[in-house]
Structures are given as C-alpha cells and as structure tokens.
Amino acid sequence: MPELPEVEHVKRGLEPYVIGETIVSVQFSEQVKKSHENGKQAIIKGKGLAHFSDHVKGYKMNRIERRSKYLLFHVERASSTAFLLSHLGMSGAWFAIDSVDQITEDKFRSHVHVIFTFESGRLLIYSDIRRFGELRFLDKLEDHPPIIAIGPEPFDQNAQELFLASLNLPKFNSKPVKEVIMNHQVIAGCGNIYATEALFKSRIHPKRAVSRISLGKRIELFNNIVSVLQEGIDAGGSSISDYRNVNGQAGSMQDRLQMYGRKECPKCGSNVKQAVIGGRNSHYCGKCQR
Numbered sequence: 001m002p003e004l005p006e007v008e009h010v011k012r013g014l015e016p017y018v019i020g021e022t023i024v025s026v027q028f029s030e031q032v033k034k035s036h037e038n039g040k041q042a043i044i045k046g047k048g049l050a051h052f053s054d055h056v057k058g059y060k061m062n063r064i065e066r067r068s069k070y071l072l073f074h075v076e077r078a079s080s081t082a083f084l085l086s087h088l089g090m091s092g093a094w095f096a097i098d099s100v101d102q103i104t105e106d107k108f109r110s111h112v113h114v115i116f117t118f119e120s121g122r123l124l125i126y127s128d129i130r131r132f133g134e135l136r137f138l139d140k141l142e143d144h145p146p147i148i149a150i151g152p153e154p155f156d157q158n159a160q161e162l163f164l165a166s167l168n169l170p171k172f173n174s175k176p177v178k179e180v181i182m183n184h185q186v187i188a189g190c191g192n193i194y195a196t197e198a199l200f201k202s203r204i205h206p207k208r209a210v211s212r213i214s215l216g217k218r219i220e221l222f223n224n225i226v227s228v229l230q231e232g233i234d235a236g237g238s239s240i241s242d243y244r245n246v247n248g249q250a251g252s253m254q255d256r257l258q259m260y261g262r263k264e265c266p267k268c269g270s271n272v273k274q275a276v277i278g279g280r281n282s283h284y285c286g287k288c289q290r
C-alpha cells in the first residue's frame with residue numbers, strides 16, 4: 001500500500017505535467033460504470049459519475065498538495081476554487097502521458113479506470129488493479145471530514161509538539177504504541193512499513209503501551225519516524241507490490257527496510273516475530289525491541 005513517501009513521489013512526478021493544465025473531459029472504465037450502476041461507487045466517490053464529470057470539466061490544475069496519503073489537486077474555474085482528492089488505496093497509480101499505450105506494464109495498462117483529457121491533449125490517467133483507491137470532487141475540504149481530521153505532517157515545524165501532546169491523551173496513553181503512531185490524527189502518513197521501521201530503529205516493542213515509554217524515547221521515536229519517512233522519499237518510495245511513480249518506475253526503499261518483511265533481525269540475527277497490532281501485521285525483534 002502506498003504510504004507517505006510513495007504519495008509524495010507521485011505528487012512530485014505529476015507536478016511538472018499537470019500544473020496549469022485544464023480538464024476538458026473525463027472517461028471511466030466499463031468496470032467503474034458497472035459498479036456505479038450497481039450502487040457500489042468504485043473509485044469515484046461522492047455524488048456519482050455524471051456529477052463528477054460535470055464538475056471537473058473546465059477546471060485548471062493550480063497546485064498539488066499531499067496531506068498524509070492523500071493527494072489534493074487544487075483546481076480553479078472562473079475564479080471559483082475546488083479540490084480533486086485522490087487516495088491510491090492498495091494499488092492506485094497515476095500516469096501523465098499522451099496515450100494509454102505508453103503505460104509499459106500490462107497490469108497497469110489493463111486496469112486504467114479514469115482518464116482525464118487536458119486542453120493540451122495530454123492525458124492524466126488513473127490505474128488501479130484492485131480498485132480500492134478513491135477520487136472525489138470537493139467544493140471545500142470541510143465536505144470530507146477525514147481529510148480535516150488528519151494530524152500534522154511529520155515535516156511540519158509543530159509536528160513534534162503535537163505528536164507528544166497526542167501521546168499524553170487518555171485515549172492513546174494505554175494503547176500499543178504501534179497502533180497510536182499509525183493513527184493519522186497523531187501524525188500524518190506513518191503507515192505499517194514506516195511505523196515498523198521507526199519502532200525497530202528506536203528499539204521499542206510495537207505492543208508497548210505508550211504510557212510505558214519515557215519522554216526521551218518518545219522524542220527519539222518521533223525523530224525516527226521523520227527520518228525513515230525522509231529516507232523513503234529519498235529512495236523513491238518502497239515498491240513492495242504495486243507502487244509505481246508517474247513514469248512507471250519502482251522505488252528502492254524496499255531494499256533498505258531493516259525489519260518490515262524480514263525473517264532475521266539485521267542487528268542480532270534472531271528470528272523476526274510477527275503479531276497483529278491494531279489490525280495490521282507487525283514485524284519486530286523480540287530481543288532488540290522492548
């Protein structure tokens with residue numbers, strides 16, 4: 001599943017191609033259309049396909065912002081502003097190209113579900129193998145509360161202060177630390193891969209209750225979350241399964257992961273243990289992480 005570094009790369013990859021472009025039309029795949037006919041709303045969420053396509057037409061792309069794992073396209077038409085919100089789900093990918101044939105990998109090319117055509121003739125294509133991703137047109141962000149509830153971005157100046165304050169809240173204090181740092185109200189964009197890595201670096205057991213972690217260790221953990229996310233960005237993201245950047249390239253962070261998906265601890269050689277924490281499978285070293 002794409003996490004913060006991967007989504008950041010998608011954003012950076014799209015920017016040079018889409019900023020300043022105006023949407024003239026949008027097409028949906030047969031699967032998306034069928035799903036909407038059956039009331040299931042695959043990918044396009046909100047008020048239906050007709051509403052979506054009527055609303056996005058004529059909008060110019062002004063800016064792309066990443067919030068946690070969401071991409072927010074800031075769009076404008078006749079001085080009224082709106083947002084196109086994108087979440088990649090498990091396997092979503094964006095391509096800014098001239099034709100669908102330019103998508104080199106079959107699995108992405110055969111799962112193209114949404115095609116925006118720009119005034120320049122260039123296409124902005126959304127492909128999604130498993131169709132868990134989402135796209136929404138929003139007049140204002142308040143119309144979609146989950147985006148408003150997201151905590152600070154890890155690289156924001158006030159992020160550490162708000163992270164530490166959240167950890168002191170009664171609702172988080174007694175919970176396993178891994179579950180808490182994966183909560184986007186505490187810190188944005190720290191998913192399973194990067195939470196696993198940050199806890200290993202900090203030598204903290206993922207099940208440890210927040211209340212049993214000293215202030216010094218909490219700060220160390222925060223700093224490690226920021227550094228693994230930065231490392232992920234620097235490495236072009238992790239391509240564990242289906243992540244690709246807008247040029248169809250995989251990232252290399254998966255080769256640098258110390259604990260996620262490992263069988264043996266790189267520090268002490270012990271067998272890596274697994275446990276389900278907060279609904280997610282977690283890898284950890286029972287010896288190095290306490």
Ligand SMILES: [Zn+2]
Nearest residue numbers: 265268285288
């Ligand atoms: Zn170990």
